[in-house]
């Protein structure tokens with residue numbers, strides 16, 4: 001069985017959180033941006049036992065762990081059905097194929113996200129239409145979505161078909177506003193929740209906010225396996241069955257005849273076994289991420305704008321991202337202090353070589369500005385209290 005996560009028993013106390021105790025680099029272990037080794041130390045025995053089970057039964061494809069994990073994820077999120085697949089990109093593609101998105105269709109996506117959101121659209125033969133984002137939440141701007149949908153409808157070359165909001169860094173997009181636009185123009189909503197497993201809006205977890213949600217279990221994600229993995233969540237069992245068919249070459253239930261176009265989109269049984277183990281500590285990890293974010297908020301709040309926390313949302317804290325005027329200078333100084341950081345994203349999608357043919361002529365000013373200012377601080381659940389303080393104090397010293 002798993003041991004409990006020692007971090008969850010000790011919330012950083014508020015005296016320390018205020019930053020009154022100064023932490024020196026020599027007081028702490030080196031900080032990693034993500035620490036899968038520390039996590040593995042907690043679950044190693046359980047993971048080995050579960051992998052041994054797979055080796056014993058030998059069903060490497062579609063073994064019992066697949067159905068078990070689909071059920072567990074459905075229970076965890078409240079989604080009606082969950083279909084595991086090979087990675088988060090494939091999850092997006094399969095959901096689009098299931099909704100018959102293809103050539104001649106426009107799919108509206110934010111310009112400030114990972115490239116996979118755009119490539120999935122192109123891989124199914126549809127056309128990405130880039131939408132700007134809000135400066136505070138970094139998520140899709142619903143007013144700009146409306147403008148872009150109307151422009152496409154007016155031009156008449158493409159059919160507006162789907163919108164793919166991204167829950168960037170763990171924060172759910174503004175689905176109420178997006179839904180209004182989607183309903184008015186008959187668009188389906190597919191949430192890209194690849195960074196947001198564990199995030200919540202109006203009491204619903206990512207996976208059960210939009211009609212369809214894709215996520216990724218890439219190792220560095222909040223819930224990640226030991227390789228590639230992904231899943232799609234739906235409110236409709238029928239849709240889930242279509243996705244199961246698509247992920248297995250579009251075959252019927254007996255897997256004899258291809259009844260639609262499909263692909264090999266399956267998750268390996270061994271990865272499902274790893275995820276079952278990781279899911280058992282996920283609640284504790286989520287809690288710890290929120291504790292770290294609260295300490296960062298407290299120490300950094302006086303000197304900079306904090307990541308937005310809309311009242312109806314619980315952030316999943318896949319990343320703690322802030323914007324800084326001298327982002328690159330601060331980043332270099334943090335590196336000198338052994339504080340690892342990451343930049344997601346250096347470039348807005350519509351400025352990239354592969355996608356610039358789809359760039360709007362007047363650009364997307366907020367996405368472009370963010371790409372010059374954004375920086376993410378480490379927020380993995382295995383940071384010690386002192387490491388958290390050291391990161392926050394280091395940033396505050398440089399920015400304050």
Ligand SMILES: Cc1ncc(COP(=O)(O)O)c(C=O)c1O
Nearest residue numbers: 087088089114116117194216218
């Ligand atoms: C927003 C977003 N969408 C899609 C993906 C694709 O997931 P995967 O790498 O599992 O294909 C990622 C992965 O980083 C992502 O961050």
